[in-house]
Amino acid sequence: MSQWIYLNGEYVAKHEAKISVFDHGFLYGDGIFEGIRIYNGNIFKCKEHLDRLYDSAKSIMLDIPLSYSEMERALIETIRKNGMNDGYIRLVVSRGDGNLGLDPRRCPKANVVIIVEQLAIYPPEAYVNGLKSVSVSTRRNIPDALNPKIKSLNYLNNILVKIQANLAGAGEAIMLNAQGYVAEGSSDNIFIVKNGVVFTPPCYVGALEGITRGAILEICGKIGLPVRIEPFTLHDVYVADEVFFTGTAAEVIATCEVDGRVIGSGKAGPITTRLLEEFRKIVEIDGLKVNG
């Protein structure tokens, strides 16, 4: 199947879609992005993703050359052109082409790219058996350096964490913040369940305000599961009844072993499983319809 990439207002064949080596996203990681899912023609939580994109842009003083509604139309058009009903959208806005200095004033126009791809997700059994995870020594960026709430193109912090997880043979990593509180996974938010209460760290601890995290918090409210958004430590993770990660690609996935400690029954627990079920009920409904 041919694949069309949205590149600054044009649709370009995959192998022709090129960005300059002077783009500051390439040279400095200067830019922002979103990862979005389409489920049966529904762009899941489209508004929430675009809100986060435009908030990240404002925070780093990046002018997105498309209005909000133009961006929505570009997303829909790219999905239609690729004939994709289900998949993953990568929306990237980089600072644009400049010179070798880092000054963003040398980049007159942002580059906007939209890629729609099939998604390589975890196999179905991973949602039952869970992932093995490890805590890593690399700490989450502190909010007054590069704020983890900004979904920037600078993912080196997360990549170093992923390398540590890979070396340990683990599927996910648990990142702590500088004070030793649990922040998030390498590219997912984290939740624990203890005695029927669902806990997740507040974003000020050092976590992205995940859209899936938000959806899970909403579902907890709807089905009457008590939630506490408060900092916790690795000890709390080790002794939790259930631990799971949330993210656009991963959805809701349990981790059944953390640093060699078996969590709960050693498989995805009842609350994680219920939340995944409830989550999958809304993914085709809550969002923006491509053919709406």
Ligand code: PMP
């Ligand atoms: N944290 C980080 C660092 C991420 O990159 C992501 C996105 N994969 C998440 C959390 C989860 O966010 P979302 O649910 O919006 O995908």
